[in-house]
Amino acid sequence: MSPAGALRILIADDEPDLRRSLERSFMLEGHEVVAVADGRAAIDRASTERFDIALLDVALGSSPDGYEVCRTLRSRRNFVPIIMLTALDSEADTVLGLEAGADDYVAKPVGLAELRSRIRAVLRRAGPRTLGEEVLSFGPLTLDRQQHELRLDGRPVRLTFAQFQVLDALISAPGRLFSREELLRAIWGDSAYRDPRAIDVHIRHLREKIEERPEEPSLIVTVRGAGYRLGPS
Structure with a gap:
């Protein structure tokens, strides 16, 4: 039986030494690890099995990266x-990862302590909330914290x-201006070692999903040089 708090972790990295080191370290902590060396195997395993988190190397040595x-x-709604x-x-490489749908990024050489911290932050924030309102609404948006679900005019997004x-963060305080650093802390609990401009990528993706005209947003408003708020401009 797996110990309490054990995770199923998918690791995809074509560097054998790093892959084995991460696999060994996480297994010694009681986690279940699936480690693969190429992108195709990562897609196949993630598409047919449940994982709590995936660690993907950018440069996998062959297509797909x-x-x-x-x-x-x-694209498969995973x-x-x-x-x-x-x-x-570089900033460009970071943005590419976020554009692809990644939730966070860690630069190599990776320290195991930092990687553990990043994993904890993702899972802590992705888990259900226990304090405050569980269902928040604004205009056509309904956000259910317990189910980790958003509905737009009743349709799931x-x-x-x-x-x-x-x-x-935005829907919890409509009209309040949030700086990029504040939004980074809302995601991770801190903003250290993270590029504030990554928030712009997440905002753009949100607008594509919830705005009728993303190029002229009416829900998530940019306050130039200051940040973002939820509400009319």
């Missing part, structure tokens, strides 16, 4: 939390972990 794995899973592992630490957390 980590970005494509992420995009494929999201919303397992995904953390990208990348040796590419699937959000990634990070998108849900951003909208949760």
Whole structure:
């Protein structure tokens, strides 16, 4: 029997030493780990099995790479939390990962302590809320924290972990201006080591899902140079 709190973790990385090191470390902590070396195997396993979290290397050495794995899973409505592992630490590479649907990213060489912290943050924030209102509404939006579900005019809208957390913060205080740093803390509990501009990517994806005209948003409003708020401009 797995110990309490044990996770099923999918690791996709084509570096044998790192893959085995992560697999061994997590298994010693009592977690169940599936470790694969290529993107196709990652897609196959994630499409047929349940995982609590997936750790995807960006550069898997062959097609599909980590970005494509992420995009494929999201297109199949698989919303397992995904953390990208990348040796590419530029802003453009970070944005590509978030555009693909990843929830967080960690630059290599990765420290196990930091990776554990990121995993805990994803799972803590993705879990059900125990305090405050469980169902929040604004205009056509109804957000159910317990079920981790958003409805737009009664129709379900699937959000990634990070998108849900951003909208949760905004809908909890309509009209309040949130800076990018505040929204990062709403997702992760802190904003350290995370690019505030990543919030712009999540906001753009949210608008594509909930705005009638994303190019002229009426729900999530940009306050230039300051941040975002939920409410009319």
